[in-house]
Amino acid sequence: MKEVEIYTDGACSGNPGPGGYGAVLFYGKHMKEISGGEKDSTNNRMEIRAVIEALKLLKEPCKAKVYSDSAYVVNCFHKNWLKGWLRNGWVNSKGQPVENRDLWQMLWSLMQQHQVTYIKVKGHSDNKWNNRCDELARAAIKQL
Template structure:
């Protein structure tokens, strides 16, 4: 699964794109919001992709979002939960609603996270980006 988010202004009109692949099958999904942030769109791309899976499975998620990748690789969410959803600066964790939803989805699968460099010529990351940008355009 390749995911990406886009936002024109931050906040501003935004979109998300997800490309799901299994064997020869490729499915694309996208959506957006009129007033949002890039991080929220990145997160929705992952959440929406995971909700499309019909049963628990091993899923490789490719994201160019350091926010998402680092959260799961460095397990930030564990301390957030322990600390009542406060970050290391004792401030409320931004996007708690989406983190809770994403954690619920992630727990249903065996997720392997991959960090990809955005806009670097990776075919499927570029496709997820194009879906996100096109979705954001609908809200301008």
């Protein structure tokens, strides 16, 4: 399997409000930047969407390391929230419907094609690629 590294970030102007996402993908010597947004979104939706859009670009099954500053995204897999949601019919531990179910389902579907590992990075610090993703996400908001 090819190994790729993916850095992602989401941003929102207001929460909810206009949102943007950015991702930087690395494979060998190749690098690709992507971004996009939605006129009405939330920060959490954009964080998930960044991962989805990056994984959608992979043309064959890959080992993907996803670096994110989103505790929401990383904890979903490190703390097995998603497995619990699937087991409980998309109801969270508080008995409420899972927020952003549509995006979690898309992400889960993509993860069936790839071996994905999530790595938490500190946001707005010295991580060059996380900072670049933040720039891409904020620029995408301005283009809406």
